Amino acid sequence: MNKKSTVAEDIAKKLESMILDGILELGDKLPAERMLAEKLGVSRPSLREAKQILVSKGLLETTQGGGTYVKRTLSSELSDPLLDMLKNNVNSRYDILEVRCSLDSLAAYSAAQRATEEDKNKIKQAFAVLNEMHGKEGSSNEEAQADALFHLSIVEASHNIVLLHIMRSLFKVLRMSIANNLDKFYANSEIGEPLHNQHYKLMQAVIDGRADDARDAANEHLKFVDQSIHNLDRENERLNRHKLQSSLLGD
Structure with missing residues (x-):
């Protein structure tokens, strides 16, 4: 596994923790990429890769031109x-x-x-x-x-x-x-x-x-x-x- 993938996975774990801790709630839109990257102290390319990891896990979803959101239909919410x-x-x-x-x-x-x-x-x-x-x-x-x-x-x-x-x-x-x-x-x-x-x-x-x-x-x-x-x-x-x-x- 290359270094970039490891960094992205670490960022993904941080985002998961933010969801679990309620900092990011179900349905919330993620902050602008530049702002979120600065807050986490990471590069924007690594952040994009981390978001894609969580999209593939079904935790995040992206909309065309509308940004990235925490999915509303996670198992912790009533359907x-x-x-x-x-x-x-x-x-x-x-x-x-x-x-x-x-x-x-x-x-x-x-x-x-x-x-x-x-x-x-x-x-x-x-x-x-x-x-x-x-x-x-x-x-x-x-x-x-x-x-x-x-x-x-x-x-x-x-x-x-x-x-x-x-x-x-x-x-x-x-x-x-x-x-x-x-x-x-x-x-x-x-x-x-x-x-x-x-x-x-x-x-x-x-x-x-x-x-x-x-x-x-x-x-x-x-x-x-x-x-x-x-x-x-x-x-x-x-x-x-x-x-x-x-x-x-x-x-």
Whole structure:
């Protein structure tokens, strides 16, 4: 094996690590070749060869004139047909929350034990963004995104790569499955205020390194979210029945 091939393979491994660590997410476009080569401290020809290695592995894909992307359909992400089925199945959201209750608790417990100062700063920053969105009129989609990123910052601090990739997929499906409830979910003070307090409690436990408290805070939070979504679904069903009855009666 010649020296150039060895260099390219080393670069390919670095790119793989960036994908595994979440620096490059599924579907992300790779930075411009010159910028990425400078960041990695390698030559552009070697970088091109490394990208081709990952294309042949099915990790990257290139588009004509559009750049190179991390493939969206890696095995760590739910496939699109399954995503559609879960999105359109009302009961799936409860299954997702049930799984999340276990995984979030594990992530919080591990993050409290393993988080670095950089991790803690990222968690604080994510909470600050979420706090800024809290209570803003018409910002339900932005708040949902900030909510997911806050929780993902804790998952990242757990330093469990498999857990991180699983949780990214679960957040995507859950957000799509409750899209019609987002306005009611975040604008309702009976939900929004407790959510805010729970997020703060969770953040503080992780930052303080209180692993048991962090796990319990995550568990308490997800149980509240589950119950809140159940209540909203029941309310929607009641309103739909009322509309149907009014329509049949000609009101």
